[in-house]
Amino acid sequence: MTKYGHNHCVSDKIRVLVADDQRLVRTGFRVILEAEGDIEVVAEADTGTEAIRQAQLVAPDVILMDIRMPELDGLSATEQIRRQPDPPTIIVLTTFDQNEYVYRALRAGAAGFLLKDSPSTRLIAAVRAAATGDSLIEPAITRRLVEQFVEPVVPQGLPAELQTLTERELEVLRLIARGLSNAEIAAELVVAETTVKTHVARLLTKLGVRDRVQAVVVAYETGFANRR
Numbered sequence: 606m607t608k609y610g611h612n613h614c615v616s617d618k619i620r621v622l623v624a625d626d627q628r629l630v631r632t633g634f635r636v637i638l639e640a641e642g643d644i645e646v647v648a649e650a651d652t653g654t655e656a657i658r659q660a661q662l663v664a665p666d667v668i669l670m671d672i673r674m675p676e677l678d679g680l681s682a683t684e685q686i687r688r689q690p691d692p693p694t695i696i697v698l699t700t701f702d703q704n705e706y707v708y709r710a711l712r713a714g715a716a717g718f719l720l721k722d723s724p725s726t727r728l729i730a731a732v733r734a735a736a737t738g739d740s741l742i743e744p745a746i747t748r749r750l751v752e753q754f755v756e757p758v759v760p761q762g763l764p765a766e767l768q769t770l771t772e773r774e775l776e777v778l779r780l781i782a783r784g785l786s787n788a789e790i791a792a793e794l795v796v797a798e799t800t801v802k803t804h805v806a807r808l809l810t811k812l813g814v815r816d817r818v819q820a821v822v823v824a825y826e827t828g829f830a831n832r833r
Contacts, residue, residue, distance in 0.1 A: 617643075618642075618643055618644060618645040619643060619644045619645070619666050619667060619733065619736040620645055620647045620663070620664070620665045620666045620667070621638055621644060621645065621646050621647065621665055621666070621667045621668070621732060622646075622647060622648045622649070622650065622656065622659050622660060622663060622665040622668045622669070622693070623635060623649050623668075624650040624651075624653070624656035624659075624668060624669065624670045624679065624682070625649075625650075625651070625669070625671040625674070625698065626651045626652065626671060626674045626675055627671075628651070630671070630698075630721070631649045631651075634646070635649070637729065638728070638729065638732060641729055643733075644729070644732055644733075647663045647665055648662070648663045648665065651675075652674050652675050652677060653674050653676055653677030653678055653679055653681055653682035654676045654677045655676075656668065656670060656674075656677075656679070656682045656686070657677070657682050657685050657686055660686045660689070660692075660693060665693045666693055666694065666735075666736050667693055667694050667695075667732050667735040668686065668693050668694070668695045669696050669698055669719070670682060670683055670695050670696065670697050670698060670710075671698045672697060672698065672699055672706045672707075672710065679697060679698075679710070680706060680709055680710055680713055683697065683710055683713045683714060684713040687714030692714075694716045694735040694736065694738070695714065695716055696715065696716060696717055696718060696719055696731055696732070696735055697717070697718040698718070698719055698720075698721050699718050699719070699720060700720065700721055700722075711818050711819075711821075711822055712822065714815065714819075715818070716735055716816050717734075717735070717818055719731050734786070738816065738817075763829075764827035764829055766812065766823060766827050767812075767823075767827060769811045770808055770811055773794075773804060774807060774808040775829075777790060777794075777801065777804040777805060777808060778808055778820060778824055778829070779824070779829070780793060780794075781805070781817050781820055781821060781824070782820075782821050782824040782825065782830035783830075787801045787802055787805065808820065
């Protein structure tokens with residue numbers, strides 16, 4: 606087992622599959638990622654169908670998934686891949702005009718999203734974060750996005766879904782919903798990052814969700830994230 610959780614004895618590099626129907630985009634991502642010593646692009650796909658096939662063939666740690674692709678779009682491909690046992694983490698590639706799709710992608714099990722024109726440092730950071738299960742959400746987009754597509758709820762008291770959480774876990778959830786990474790939450794709460802990871806793991810278990818993005822969706826859908 607590598608430190609990233611998949612059965613690759615050969616390398617400790619983060620294994621990435623790039624799925625995009627534009628060859629230039631795939632090549633650009635490959636060049637940026639492979640310049641980093643700890644990341645390896647193990648396959649490319651130009652359709653959703655091919656992305657599913659390659660995901661099974663090469664078992665990547667992380668998939669960069671474009672939304673609009675021929676044959677099968679990135680959302681359907683994400684849903685199908687996330688249903689597989691021990692699925693890779695999927696980052697959806699988007700542009701500002703695709704907000705509605707992004708929200709559907711988060712519901713489908715994507716771990717986060719990245720604007721296609723993000724600087725290369727953001728792309729590299731997102732891939733590393735995906736491999737370790739940290740935050741992949743760009744806070745400004747998330748808030749606008751989720752508020753746009755979630756019916757506003759004004760909870761009377763604490764929503765039932767959140768009542769098993771401790772005060773500290775609720776605090777951590779609120780910061781996750783603001784788009785903060787584990788390191789940023791640790792700084793905000795003046796605790797060790799390992800402590801934050803423990804809180805995050807516990808609150809995910811209690812909420813019955815797979816990852817922090819799903820926790821953000823719950824926070825918004827219950828109205829918790831909108832409480833001032």
